[in-house]
Amino acid sequence: MSQLSTRLRKIREKRGLTQVELASLCCTSRSNIACWENGSRFPKFDNLITLSLQLNVDLDYLCGLSNNLKYDMSSLNPNTVSKIDEIIKKDIQKKL
Template sequence: MTMRYMQSFNHRLRRLREERSLSVIELADLCGIDERRIHAWESAQPQGRQYPDVGELVHLCVRLGAALETLLDLEDASNAGQLELPGLTNADGDELVRAVTELERALTVVQPSDQERELLRRFRAADQEQRQMILQLLVP
């Protein structure tokens, strides 16, 4: 059964991926998952379609630089202002704590470290020639 806020997820994900000129393989690499997951998420066939869990959904939004509402059908939700995430419907307190803990863990994984932020700051401060040299060193 598809949750109401995920009904057009497959179309929204595909459109967002295409707007960013990413192939399925490129998006899978960007998210660190198997490309079959992306194919399953974008599947036009309801029988073969799958949905990301909370951590994957947040990771996907962070990697694509997209707001959560870009991928979910929130405007049609009957409970305006309420957001149910996969795995949280009819959740008891323990399930909710586990889901929030999983979400925090997923957010921690995608957050850059202090060292990564400093590298990004320095990269952004570099001129175009320096950036090219840095990229040549990093990309095999």
């Protein structure tokens, strides 16, 4: 199993989510979540971003590129954080 599959499952379970619940949050299917967790498939880039945002973990951590679990947005100015928030909300609305 890749670090992504291992970390994804552990984080989902730590958050108390089922595969069905995470799939709903990420606008995907339970079978996709299962495949990503068992390592038989790798999520597309937009799915990775959505997983990272919905699970509130750093994308590099989720992919096994870093051991920093959380985003460090402390160096960003409030305007940048606001723009990031806007982009995320628009992306989520497109998927609904």
